[in-house]
Amino acid sequence: GQNIDQPTEMTATEGAIVQINCTYQTSGFNGLFWYQQHAGEAPTFLSYNVLDGLEEKGRFSSFLSRSKGYSYLLLKELQMKDSASYLCAPMDSNYQLIWGAGTKLIIKP
Amino acid sequence: SQTIHQWPATLVQPVGSPLSLECTVEGTSNPNLYWYRQAAGRGLQLLFYSVGIGQISSEVPQNLSASRPQDRQFILSSKKLLLSDSGFYLCAWSEKREPYEQYFGPGTRLTVT
Numbered sequence: 570g571q572n573i574d575q576p577t578e579m580t581a582t583e584g585a586i587v588q589i590n591c592t593y594q595t596s597g598f599n600g601l602f603w604y605q606q607h608a609g610e611a612p613t614f615l616s617y618n619v620l621d622g623l624e625e626k627g628r629f630s631s632f633l634s635r636s637k638g639y640s641y642l643l644l645k646e647l648q649m650k651d652s653a654s655y656l657c658a659p660m661d662s663n664y665q666l667i668w669g670a671g672t673k674l675i676i677k678p
Numbered sequence: 679s680q681t682i683h684q685w686p687a688t689l690v691q692p693v694g695s696p697l698s699l700e701c702t703v704e705g706t707s708n709p710n711l712y713w714y715r716q717a718a719g720r721g722l723q724l725l726f727y728s729v730g731i732g733q734i735s736s737e738v739p740q741n742l743s744a745s746r747p748q749d750r751q752f753i754l755s756s757k758k759l760l761l762s763d764s765g766f767y768l769c770a771w772s773e774k775r776e777p778y779e780q781y782f783g784p785g786t787r788l789t790v791t
Binding site for chain 2 (some may be wrong): 573599600602609610611612613614617619656660664665666668669670671
């Protein structure tokens with residue numbers, strides 16, 4: 570079957586760094602996406618990894634290890650506006666995104 | 679640039695009433711289109727996707743249906759709503775090329791009473 574595993578909730582302090590881990594099992598693999606979703610809003614695209622390694626985009630970085638079925642999203646210099654849910658979504662062999670429940674990140678001053 | 683519109687933003691409907699949610703995309707042609715539902719505190723559930731006019735794939739058997747009458751228009755319908763149809767409905771689009779990232783509309787929050 571297809572499965573996504575992320576922590577349900579994490580708490581971090583403004584200005585700090587946080588790493589959100591994701592492990593996955595899919596039928597085939599065509600890359601992995603990270604989305605940010607603020608409460609009551611639609612998800613917005615953050616990053617995409619298809620090869621092993623780190624992709625950096627400003628304060629956000631995403632890492633992928635295909636052999637381990639593992640990815641993480643790294644957020645630096647946390648700001649209060651980063652309080653949101655972060656969704657890890659691998660793409661299967663049919664190019665469909667597989668969604669978990671996401672990780673709710675709470676930023677404290 | 680591309681934009682995606684969804685309406686209405688919120689909807690309260692009684693059980694047994696019909697439903698029609700509309701989604702349109704601007705600034706692109708021949709996109710892939712998707713309907714998702716998100717229950718409170720849950721992940722996104724793919725309901726339907728479409729690769730072209732009149733081409734609809736259903737992922738979850740239920741009392742909902744979808745149609746794509748025009749290239750950039752995607753409609754979600756029901757003849758009789760159930761209480762379990764309540765949720766946050768999201769329309770998304772993607773290009774037909776890798777990496778196929780999906781971009782979401784603002785969503786419709788449906789409450790069935």
